Amino acid sequence: MSEKTAAATVLFRIKRQDTPAAAPYWDEFRVPSRPFMNVVAALMEIQKNPVNTAGRRVAPVVWDCNCLEEVCGACAMIVNGRARQACSALVRDLAEPIVLEALSKFPVVRDLMVDRAVMFENLKKVKAWTAVDTTSDTAEAGPRVPPRVQALNYQLARCMTCGCCMEACPQVNRRSGFIGPAVLAQVKLFNSHPLGQPLAPERLEAIMGPGGIAECGKAQNCQKACPKQLPLTQVLADLGRQTSVRALTGWLRR
Amino acid sequence: MTRGPRLAVIGGGLAGSMAAVEAAQAGLTVDLFALGPAKRSHSAAAQGGINAALNTHDLGDSTGEHFDDTIYGGDFLANQTPVKNMCDAAPGIIHLFDRMGVPFNRTPEGVIDLRLLGGTKFPRVAFSGATTGQQLLYAADEQVRRHEAAGRVHRYEGWEFLSAAFDETGDGRFLGIVAQDLKTMEIRAFPCAAAVFGTGGPGLIFGQTTNSASNNGYASYALWRQGVKYGNPEFIQVHPTAIPGADKNRLISESVRGEGGRVWTWKDGQKWYFLEEWYPAYGNLVPRDIATRAIFKVCVDMGLGVDGEQCVYLDMTHMDPAEVARRLEGILDIYQLFTGQDPRRVPMRIFPAVHYSMGGLWVDYEQMTNIPGIFAAGELDYQYHGANRLGGNGMLSAIYGGMVAGRAAVRYLEGLSKVTAGGGGGAGGGGADQAGRAGSPTPVDGEGAGALAAAVRREQERDAAIARMDGTENAYLLRDELGALMNGNVTVVRYNDRLRTTLEKLGELKERYRHIGVTDSSGWSNQAVGYVRRLWGMLELSQAITLGALQRDESRGAHYKPEFPERDDANWLKTTIATYTPDGPKLSYEPVDLRFIRPRVRKYDVDKGASRNV
Numbered sequence A: 001m002s003e004k005t006a007a008a009t010v011l012f013r014i015k016r017q018d019t020p021a022a023a024p025y026w027d028e029f030r031v032p033s034r035p036f037m038n039v040v041a042a043l044m045e046i047q048k049n050p051v052n053t054a055g056r057r058v059a060p061v062v063w064d065c066n067c068l069e070e071v072c073g074a075c076a077m078i079v080n081g082r083a084r085q086a087c088s089a090l091v092r093d094l095a096e097p098i099v100l101e102a103l104s105k106f107p108v109v110r111d112l113m114v115d116r117a118v119m120f121e122n123l124k125k126v127k128a129w130t131a132v133d134t135t136s137d138t139a140e141a142g143p144r145v146p147p148r149v150q151a152l153n154y155q156l157a158r159c160m161t162c163g164c165c166m167e168a169c170p171q172v173n174r175r176s177g178f179i180g181p182a183v184l185a186q187v188k189l190f191n192s193h194p195l196g197q198p199l200a201p202e203r204l205e206a207i208m209g210p211g212g213i214a215e216c217g218k219a220q221n222c223q224k225a226c227p228k229q230l231p232l233t234q235v236l237a238d239l240g241r242q243t244s245v246r247a248l249t250g251w252l253r254r
Numbered sequence B: 001m002t003r004g005p006r007l008a009v010i011g012g013g014l015a016g017s018m019a020a021v022e023a024a025q026a027g028l029t030v031d032l033f034a035l036g037p038a039k040r041s042h043s044a045a046a047q048g049g050i051n052a053a054l055n056t057h058d059l060g061d062s063t064g065e066h067f068d069d070t071i072y073g074g075d076f077l078a079n080q081t082p083v084k085n086m087c088d089a090a091p092g093i094i095h096l097f098d099r100m101g102v103p104f105n106r107t108p109e110g111v112i113d114l115r116l117l118g119g120t121k122f123p124r125v126a127f128s129g130a131t132t133g134q135q136l137l138y139a140a141d142e143q144v145r146r147h148e149a150a151g152r153v154h155r156y157e158g159w160e161f162l163s164a165a166f167d168e169t170g171d172g173r174f175l176g177i178v179a180q181d182l183k184t185m186e187i188r189a190f191p192c193a194a195a196v197f198g199t200g201g202p203g204l205i206f207g208q209t210t211n212s213a214s215n216n217g218y219a220s221y222a223l224w225r226q227g228v229k230y231g232n233p234e235f236i237q238v239h240p241t242a243i244p245g246a247d248k249n250r251l252i253s254e255s256v257r258g259e260g261g262r263v264w265t266w267k268d269g270q271k272w273y274f275l276e277e278w279y280p281a282y283g284n285l286v287p288r289d290i291a292t293r294a295i296f297k298v299c300v301d302m303g304l305g306v307d308g309e310q311c312v313y314l315d316m317t318h319m320d321p322a323e324v325a326r327r328l329e330g331i332l333d334i335y336q337l338f339t340g341q342d343p344r345r346v347p348m349r350i351f352p353a354v355h356y357s358m359g360g361l362w363v364d365y366e367q368m369t370n371i372p373g374i375f376a377a378g379e380l381d382y383q384y385h386g387a388n389r390l391g392g393n394g395m396l397s398a399i400y401g402g403m404v405a406g407r408a409a410v411r412y413l414e415g416l417s418k419v420t421a422g423g424g425g426g427a428g429g430g431g432a433d434q435a436g437r438a439g440s441p442t443p444v445d446g447e448g449a450g451a452l453a454a455a456v457r458r459e460q461e462r463d464a465a466i467a468r469m470d471g472t473e474n475a476y477l478l479r480d481e482l483g484a485l486m487n488g489n490v491t492v493v494r495y496n497d498r499l500r501t502t503l504e505k506l507g508e509l510k511e512r513y514r515h516i517g518v519t520d521s522s523g524w525s526n527q528a529v530g531y532v533r534r535l536w537g538m539l540e541l542s543q544a545i546t547l548g549a550l551q552r553d554e555s556r557g558a559h560y561k562p563e564f565p566e567r568d569d570a571n572w573l574k575t576t577i578a579t580y581t582p583d584g585p586k587l588s589y590e591p592v593d594l595r596f597i598r599p600r601v602r603k604y605d606v607d608k609g610a611s612r613n614v
Ligand SMILES: Cc1cc2nc3c(=O)[nH]c(=O)nc-3n(C[C@H](O)[C@H](O)[C@H](O)COP(=O)(O)OP(=O)(O)OC[C@H]3O[C@@H](n4cnc5c(N)ncnc54)[C@H](O)[C@@H]3O)c2cc1C
Pocket: B010, B011, B012, B013, B014, B015, B016, B033, B034, B035, B036, B037, B038, B041, B042, B043, B044, B045, B046, B047, B048, B049, B050, B051, B132, B133, B159, B160, B161, B162, B198, B199, B200, B201, B210, B211, B212, B214, B215, B218, B219, B251, B355, B356, B377, B378, B379, B380, B391, B392, B393, B394, B395, B396, B398
């Protein structure tokens, strides 16, 4: 861990874009390598010396990050062709040149930064919350939950809205308007929570129209792409079944 | 419902989100500002859990014990009334978050499980896997989203607060805030008669820390510059167990020790469990300041770091792998990823890192600063942790403080609309001394609009001036130097001569700041200009932190001076108040609220009870 590799550098090839409307272009940077360095640390190095391999001083690369320990979802980008968090992408595990691109399923803001507002809008659409009456202390504990159920819910609750599943899903594109696996997982989560259940019918309705669960093409890429290993395939299958039942029995409720 | 007065909430972490929920629930319209999506706030990074004396396991815990542990752990520097109120409210807060959907870990019977963290004898920490902060934050953010869908919250995510605006020609009242769209770079005023700030701690001042990239402290700095008092700046928590890294020092949560992890190093060919030897009563679960100093002593003074390096072992290889997987997995994965070693099989190598700021903006017991209408809660306030924070109390204070602030802001605004003239509406106890500014419910009449426009212009000029900087210094490298300076001299062990030198060096860094060359000239999503702006705030806040440390000739909690190794209640049982002046911070002191618990000697080699009886 302490061996000195001072002279070694790593080559980065970064797809850049100055504004949402501008054409993308490529820049290359050589970054001094450090043991256990991640992609974020390399981008930070570029800020300190924003000179590309052509020797030209350029604007430092713009990207998004916050927690740097793969729990906030901010720094998702395409690293060597795969959507993942830049903070947990270790340089030593990556082939050179390390190629960085912005997620392609979202509008680019600048360089590696994208606008994922659509995911948050969709969370609103499916009412991803429990409808608590009040924040006041009701002097009551919530319902009891067996540890096994907690473990399942916790898995779904770890979704960081990073967008990797959207990137991997062939059905997410402008034409389909597919809401995507991440938001659907939240439907499943809140529909299984006792205080989320009152809104369960509305959540199912919200994913039954265009862009809803029916757009899922069962490619199963999402589960492989999820950095938190959410059981997305299972979630999508379950919701598919529930919405079918609802569609079939819909007239009973009218 | 959505008419009423508007409240600005700045910060979408636990404190800001809960303030927004409180205000929206009361029928106010809330404008919520954050550097990015609230869901990505730093609070998400909290791992270990949140304290509440739920006493699930019937081991004799109570809110009174929680209160006493917190005051004792904070070395008696925290005002006792708000701490007591927080501890009393804690069980209700856990139940609320349970109802909000947080998947807290459960006992076999299905009730909320608790674990141990440092500084107490009771399992008191509710947790949700190894990402409790993420789960609490998501639940708060979901409630915000619910109110957003109902039209009561408007999100300004990707907007940065720059400064507050006051009626400078009139009575000085607070008129609103000035913020910048980080995409378009547009700077705008948002009129409001009250604002709650939950913008988090200033950790980045210390270079590589356990904090997130957003913890730059600029909002605290901007308010301080505009007249808000800053309490106890010198109290900075250094967490004992982190893994050093190039981009940040990743925390290894205290919960590893809570679940049975042991700290040791080699001595005379034997494993030496120095915490257990030195502090038999609490062992590995001494509070953070104690553990950090012990590791420092072992590595720096005794030269007994593992392989001669600055680190010791945190060992959990003796623990049951199934339990470890269930309760600590996420934490261990982080270690494995960044070191390439499996902590289930090889002891972890850890070293202390800057983690948390106990000091922050001065607030009264209703979370209002000395400027009427400006509230603050969360890591940016100074209220709950005294000289040292206990694990699990950080998120509790952010949630509790945020809720108190939200409610108080509602009352304040109601008060304003009742009393059109006169000020200080909702000011609470705690000997608040107001800055003599009045408040008003209708801030944007003719004069007010002029003042807001002037405030926007000031920020535009500041922005333009930074964009023009074309010197040879690189802001990022300068920040590295600042971090090394502060980390090396103003953290675990403090010497007056080095603190004085640090103040001189800070002056030099401020001089060199003027020679920065801004590396990005774009008018779109320019991250470089904002960085330079924030760096100035870091430099000036560093002066307050360092001066506070220099003046305080005693040792208390996280503040330790070998030249003054004892706590000195006769002279220093008082809160430091830093006031901004253009010539540097001015310090004054105010008494601590001690109305419930009489100060006693703080030591962890014996039970707290033993100390209580002396
Ligand atoms: C690694 C780690 C682990 C931790 N673990 C625990 C734990 O187990 N238990 C515990 O109790 N505590 C823990 N803490 C401490 C605790 O997580 C934090 O103190 C707490 O979450 C802070 O919450 P906050 O709401 O005050 O601020 P933050 O969560 O930091 O949120 C600040 C918000 O303000 C916004 N903001 C900042 N500046 C501006 C600006 N100028 N304009 C607009 N918006 C702005 C940000 O975007 C963000 O939304 C941990 C801390 C760290 C670093």
